[in-house]
Amino acid sequence: MEVENRYVAVRHHVERYPSEEDFEVKAAAVGWTPGSGEVLVKNLYLSIDPYQLNRMKRHSASHHSVEVIVPGERISAYGAGEVVASACAQYKEGDVVVGVLAWEDYTMFRPDATTLIGKVDDASSSGFPMSYHIGVLGTSGMTAYGGFYEVCKPQRGEKVFVSAASGSVGSLVGQFAKLAGCYVVGCASTQAKVDLLKDKLGFDDAFNYKEEPDLKSALKKYFPDGIDIYFENVGGEMLEAVLANMNAYGRVAVCGAIAEYTDRGRRAAPDLLEVIYKRITLRGFFAFDFVTKFQEYVEIIGDLITEGKLQVVEDISDGLESVPSAFIALFRGENVGKKLVKLA
Amino acid sequence: MEVENRYVAVRHHVERYPSEEDFEVKAAAVGWTPGSGEVLVKNLYLSIDPYQLNRMKRHSASHHSVEVIVPGERISAYGAGEVVASACAQYKEGDVVVGVLAWEDYTMFRPDATTLIGKVDDASSSGFPMSYHIGVLGTSGMTAYGGFYEVCKPQRGEKVFVSAASGSVGSLVGQFAKLAGCYVVGCASTQAKVDLLKDKLGFDDAFNYKEEPDLKSALKKYFPDGIDIYFENVGGEMLEAVLANMNAYGRVAVCGAIAEYTDRGRRAAPDLLEVIYKRITLRGFFAFDFVTKFQEYVEIIGDLITEGKLQVVEDISDGLESVPSAFIALFRGENVGKKLVKLA
Numbered sequence: 001m002e003v004e005n006r007y008v009a010v011r012h013h014v015e016r017y018p019s020e021e022d023f024e025v026k027a028a029a030v031g032w033t034p035g036s037g038e039v040l041v042k043n044l045y046l047s048i049d050p051y052q053l054n055r056m057k058r059h060s061a062s063h064h065s066v067e068v069i070v071p072g073e074r075i076s077a078y079g080a081g082e083v084v085a086s087a088c089a090q091y092k093e094g095d096v097v098v099g100v101l102a103w104e105d106y107t108m109f110r111p112d113a114t115t116l117i118g119k120v121d122d123a124s125s126s127g128f129p130m131s132y133h134i135g136v137l138g139t140s141g142m143t144a145y146g147g148f149y150e151v152c153k154p155q156r157g158e159k160v161f162v163s164a165a166s167g168s169v170g171s172l173v174g175q176f177a178k179l180a181g182c183y184v185v186g187c188a189s190t191q192a193k194v195d196l197l198k199d200k201l202g203f204d205d206a207f208n209y210k211e212e213p214d215l216k217s218a219l220k221k222y223f224p225d226g227i228d229i230y231f232e233n234v235g236g237e238m239l240e241a242v243l244a245n246m247n248a249y250g251r252v253a254v255c256g257a258i259a260e261y262t263d264r265g266r267r268a269a270p271d272l273l274e275v276i277y278k279r280i281t282l283r284g285f286f287a288f289d290f291v292t293k294f295q296e297y298v299e300i301i302g303d304l305i306t307e308g309k310l311q312v313v314e315d316i317s318d319g320l321e322s323v324p325s326a327f328i329a330l331f332r333g334e335n336v337g338k339k340l341v342k343l344a
Numbered sequence: 345m346e347v348e349n350r351y352v353a354v355r356h357h358v359e360r361y362p363s364e365e366d367f368e369v370k371a372a373a374v375g376w377t378p379g380s381g382e383v384l385v386k387n388l389y390l391s392i393d394p395y396q397l398n399r400m401k402r403h404s405a406s407h408h409s410v411e412v413i414v415p416g417e418r419i420s421a422y423g424a425g426e427v428v429a430s431a432c433a434q435y436k437e438g439d440v441v442v443g444v445l446a447w448e449d450y451t452m453f454r455p456d457a458t459t460l461i462g463k464v465d466d467a468s469s470s471g472f473p474m475s476y477h478i479g480v481l482g483t484s485g486m487t488a489y490g491g492f493y494e495v496c497k498p499q500r501g502e503k504v505f506v507s508a509a510s511g512s513v514g515s516l517v518g519q520f521a522k523l524a525g526c527y528v529v530g531c532a533s534t535q536a537k538v539d540l541l542k543d544k545l546g547f548d549d550a551f552n553y554k555e556e557p558d559l560k561s562a563l564k565k566y567f568p569d570g571i572d573i574y575f576e577n578v579g580g581e582m583l584e585a586v587l588a589n590m591n592a593y594g595r596v597a598v599c600g601a602i603a604e605y606t607d608r609g610r611r612a613a614p615d616l617l618e619v620i621y622k623r624i625t626l627r628g629f630f631a632f633d634f635v636t637k638f639q640e641y642v643e644i645i646g647d648l649i650t651e652g653k654l655q656v657v658e659d660i661s662d663g664l665e666s667v668p669s670a671f672i673a674l675f676r677g678e679n680v681g682k683k684l685v686k687l688a
Binding site for chain 2: 054060061062063064065066232235239244248254255256257260261267268269270271272273274275276277278279280281282283284285286289
């Protein structure tokens with residue numbers, strides 16, 4: 001069996017803001033044979049995440065943990081799809097799988113101990129739209145749940161600030177914070193997103209950071225009693241402003257720094273005196289740190305959705321050729337919620 | 345009973361490098377009466393610590409946790425002295441006390457639940473020179489021991505880097521790291537200090553950071569397998585260079601940032617991508633966080649000294665009038681080990 005596989009690649013390393021010209025859609029035949037031990041998946045949903053930009057750089061601290069993206073080659077990415085051919089007993093035609101696939105029409109893999117592709121067939125995770133399995137029930141959910149509960153260790157009544165709060169992870173963290181009995185404020189880049197946070201997602205308050213000339217004063221206004229927990233998604237001057245408003249024993253979960261991904265010269269210069277005298281902890285992490293708790297998280301999050309306690313916000317583009325524009329939109333703040341591409 | 349008390353004060357807030365002109369020695373009569381409930385102490389050793397510069401500033405994050413120093417007024421400081429008059433049953437004439445006294449000849453206090461002044465009379469802490477009680481058996485020891493064991497959580501074989509390694513705290517941290525079975529490298533500002541670290545304090549290696557044009561490369565050379573633990577005393581570009589050389593799950597104990605105390609514009613701009621992708625934790629703390637474990641630490645450290653396993657390095661100036669020059673010397677890197685002033 002042979003399929004024509006189209007895949008998205010970068011033409012060269014991407015060091016700053018991505019643009020359409022940085023990408024190309026390439027094609028190659030993929031051949032599957034019955035005795036190969038391989039599984040061929042037709043991809044249906046692909047996850048579009050900001051961290052991929054770090055992988056596209058020639059040099060980046062991200063290369064310590066995730067593979068660099070080689071210009072012209074396939075780009076691995078979380079996704080969901082359907083098995084169309086299998087030479088492996090664990091998988092059969094028609095199975096829905098979710099995990100590390102790629103920005104392409106078809107992904108072929110040979111299952112082994114390190115394969116991060118699982119079947120969606122257990123009671124706890126079925127019954128939801130397929131797209132949920134790569135967002136709220138996938139890496140975004142893991143990142144938000146693990147980051148908030150394991151890294152931030154929230155206590156009822158604590159004051160929580162979330163940046164990029166309408167994004168895939170931020171929108172979940174804010175809701176988890178409310179469920180944990182915290183006071184939560186989010187920031188975002190448009191009035192529509194601010195309205196979403198307050199009206200649909202239940203944030204206690206929200207603001208458009210682009211309309212605040214002085215972030216330090218803005219945070220003082222929204223947190224007259226200080227910030228106990230900061231879920232960091234943006235970096236830059238936001239982190240500095242938060243530390244200035246943080247309470248003693250405050251915790252910063254460093255999940256992302258999107259403002260710094262596109263500009264290496266733009267860095268937070270936190271006041272270490274704030275860190276010392278307020279005994280602040282900053283801790284970096286990412287989704288796969290919680291991989292052993294994945295099933296537990298999926299069950300808890302699935303129940304919350306079923307009970308109507310957790311709202312899921314998705315932003316879906318259509319067709320493989322829309323992957324570059326969907327990706328670029330992340331850095332323009334154009335997405336609301338989890339950004340996905342649905343394939344034909 | 346009335347004594348003439350001389351005390352050191354600042355003439356105005358001190359925002360950058362301190363100089364002799366910023367200080368003055370003032371005098372005032374102190375009257376003690378038998379029914380007052382107060383204790384009068386003749387001070388014998390005063391601790392000279394870099395953090396006092398933050399207290400001297402008009403605005404500083406340190407004011408969250410330690411009182412601002414008011415120009416013209418007494419400056420509280422750790423010290424040791426002898427009770428010369430007591431109107432309180434707990435203390436009697438001749439008792440040696442150690443705790444929060446002040447940069448002055450005599451300190452009078454009224455004991456209550458918040459008093460941080462204790463008697464040196466229990467078996468575990470006696471028998472050592474009096475000066476030890478305000479350094480290795482006082483705040484420096486608490487900071488080093490608590491910071492290293494509680495914050496850094498060292499494992500045998502881990503690679504530890506200590507900045508300002510010949511200072512009061514750094515010199516102890518490096519020795520604790522060796523006792524914990526770690527590989528430890530320190531940096532300092534002169535060849536004499538480097539020799540001390542290697543020859544007397546048992547560091548595996550040490551270097552003069554002033555002779556290294558590129559800190560990142562220097563650390564790469566001293567830590568070919570990366571850094572697991574960084575005990576941060578200086579801030580600025582040193583922190584950035586360390587993060588670039590840090591291993592996954594590295595820990596930074598943020599104890600001090602002396603390079604930033606004298607220059608508010610000089611700040612570390614750590615690469616948050618290093619923090620995220622290596623899952624690095626940075627945590628601020630200070631000595632009094634470990635106050636409940638003080639007695640336990642003092643006993644452990646005392647035993648180590650007795651057994652010859654811990655070297656104590658002190659740098660003692662003479663006379664109250666030398667307090668300003670002793671303090672200024674800290675920021676010139678002129679001290680070696682714990683800086684103290686011995687009073688007449």
